[in-house]
Amino acid sequence: MKEHKFPFKSFIGGWYIPEKTCDDVINSFNEFKNLGKTTFGQVYDNSGKIVKKNIKDSEDLLIDINNLGEPYIDYLKNLEKCLHRYIEKYPTLNELAKFGLNSNFNVQYYKPGGGFKVWHCERSHIEKPEKVLVFMTYLNDVKDGGTEFKYLNLRTPAKKGLTLFWPVDFTHTHKGQISKKQEKYIVTGWLTYNEH
Numbered sequence: 001m002k003e004h005k006f007p008f009k010s011f012i013g014g015w016y017i018p019e020k021t022c023d024d025v026i027n028s029f030n031e032f033k034n035l036g037k038t039t040f041g042q043v044y045d046n047s048g049k050i051v052k053k054n055i056k057d058s059e060d061l062l063i064d065i066n067n068l069g070e071p072y073i074d075y076l077k078n079l080e081k082c083l084h085r086y087i088e089k090y091p092t093l094n095e096l097a098k099f100g101l102n103s104n105f106n107v108q109y110y111k112p113g114g115g116f117k118v119w120h121c122e123r124s125h126i127e128k129p130e131k132v133l134v135f136m137t138y139l140n141d142v143k144d145g146g147t148e149f150k151y152l153n154l155r156t157p158a159k160k161g162l163t164l165f166w167p168v169d170f171t172h173t174h175k176g177q178i179s180k181k182q183e184k185y186i187v188t189g190w191l192t193y194n195e196h
Contacts, residue, residue, distance in 0.1 A: 105189025
């Protein structure tokens, strides 16, 4: 499994999953979109989840981990391989309580000009205090559509198959790089502590 090298002290790890898996997930998303099963991306404010396209402009497909079919079974097998590489790189993770993919995740589509446009981190709301790591896979190449990390002075490239992991806290505050010309597809979610 090919690694995309990031500075060790960034705590960002990246490996490539097969391009066919990416194509299959995009095709599945588009099938569900044609059936009217996608939703507009939501963000939190003080009143709960709302759609605010000036903050997050996306179409999302929620993937239920308790009702998985292809291509998501294949995707998760590849995600697990990447996670093992990340834990090998940062073995202190083995000393934490057991964690894994315990919640639903999203396939997201950004039209040209769309994206997650504001700085944010994944532990900015009390709803999910059990989050440990973020994962994200770029499903297609987007020349100017990576992810910017505010305090790391780092931008990850949107390369097809590149699957990233990083910690959920404010140290990894980030936002999408907005492409004006290209559409972008990603898979994203969280690894959380296992319930007792």
